[in-house]
Amino acid sequence: MSSRRQFIETVAKSAIATLIASPLKSGKAATPPILKPARLKPGSIVGIVSPASATFLREELDIVIDVVRGLGMVPKLAPHILDRYGYLGGKDKDRAADINQFFADPKVTAILPMRGGWGCSRILPYLDYQLIRKNPKIIVGFSDITALILGINAKTNLVTFHGPNGLTSWRTKQTDSFRRVLESAETMTFQNLKDDGDESRLMQLKYRQQTITPGRAQGKLIGGNLSVLSGIVGSPYMPDLNGAILFLEEINENIYRIDRLMTHLKIAGVFNKLAGFIFGQCKGCSPDADYGSLTLEEVVWDHIQPLGIPSWYGAMIGHIEPIVTLPIGLDVEIDATAGTIRMLEPAVV
Structure with a gap:
């Protein structure tokens, strides 16, 4: 009986030691390290x-x-x-x-x-x-x-x-x-551009950022076209959004369709994972002619303001000129009051 008890104790201690040495597997593959591409050079x-x-x-x-x-x-x-x-x-x-x-x-x-x-x-x-x-x-x-x-x-x-x-x-x-x-591998800060020429004054009036919730946040930058991004939610081709900064833009959509797409992101749990949020431009997205249409601002505020995360509206991102080059999957810091996206490291090597 004594030797049997000793055998059981030995097996138990061995099992505990194995668990300590080898963490339990969650069933989810470990995230691979971030990869950066080589920079462009003349003649590339x-x-x-x-x-x-x-x-x-x-x-x-x-x-x-x-x-x-x-x-x-x-x-x-x-x-x-x-x-x-x-x-x-x-x-x-x-x-x-x-x-x-x-x-x-x-x-x-x-x-x-x-x-x-x-x-x-x-x-x-x-x-x-x-x-x-x-x-x-x-x-x-x-x-x-x-x-x-x-x-x-x-x-x-x-x-x-x-x-x-x-x-x-x-x-x-x-x-x-x-x-x-x-090409230069700069750690840039992006914000709405302003030009000094008379011909650009109308553009300056058009592209103004509005703070939804003030504050700063850091996280990897993920985003793009709202319709396309919404279409891959739930698939293995959607990046992990835990602690991410999400930016969205759209073109030529009725307001109720923008609402539908953003509602999909909300009930899919996307918004609850975010550290920060940016809404860019929605060219050709005007309220419906029907009485009682929500405005685009009302739709975005309805979905984003309750989150309480740093967020703003009106970034110069979308189907507009110029199109800035933003790194996807790289850590950035945003300031929702100033309307800035600051890269924390170069995106290329």
């Missing part, structure tokens, strides 16, 4: 892809080629760049294959989509995330490209970039933001 090769809507005019591709050359980089065209499958830029697996190919190509430094539109969510299951993680590089875009930059960040922890697509204007301020973040 930029892969041009069409991951969303189709390009119908060869002239538009020529414009993007000239843009890349104008930046001092070398354009490289994806094999399926001018494919068309209905409104999409080719079949899903082909569009994904172009992105996989450019991540695998050691000569390519950055990947630039032609345009947004629709289609990036469809290719997320076909991307090779192990390949992407082993070959981190710059990928940038906005609008429907939201799904692509969020999906890659969620699956690899690679810092991606909410910024220009190939067919945006590339005016001076937009190009300056792009270069400072991706």
Whole structure:
């Protein structure tokens, strides 16, 4: 009996020692370390892809080629760049294959989509995330490209970039933001831009930030187009939003649809996880003609003010010019009174 008791005690002590040495597994995979892509340099090769809507005019591709050359980089065209499958830029697996190919190509430094539109969510299951993680590089875009930059960040922890697509204007301020973040590796502070010229006074009247709840907060920056982001909530392609700073923008939506999308984020538990919130621009989002429509401000305040987190409205982020280049998945600090987003470290190496 004594030896049996000693055996049981020995087994129990061994089990306890094993638990102490090896923490219990939660069933959730550990978050991989943050990955930063290499910076752009003069002569860097930029892969041009069409991951969303189709390009119908060869002239538009020529414009993007000239843009890349104008930046001092070398354009490289994806094999399926001018494919068309209905409104999409080719079949899903082909569009994904172009992105996989450019991540695998050691000569390519950055990947630039032609345009947004629709289609990036469809290719997320076909991307090779192990390949992407082993070959981190710059990928940038906005609008429907939201799904692509969020999906890659969620699956690899690679810092991606909410910024220009190939067919945006590339005016001076937009190009300056792009270069400072991706080429000079600056830790920038973003806020609504102001110009001194008479021709810009109307713009200064238009883009004004309003504080919803004052204060400062730090967290990784996540965000993009509201419709696209809402569409991937609950999927493995949505980054972890615990303690994050979320920014949203939209275009040409009725107010009740904005309300519907934000309500979806609310009841999905997204807003309760956040450390801070920013609402950008909603171009073409006016109240309905019907009597009794809520305003956009009322909808945003209804959803965000009760959270009590630092938040503001009216950031120059969205389908507007210039399009600033914001790092997705990088830690930032926001000031909801000043309306600023401050990078805490460079986004590229």
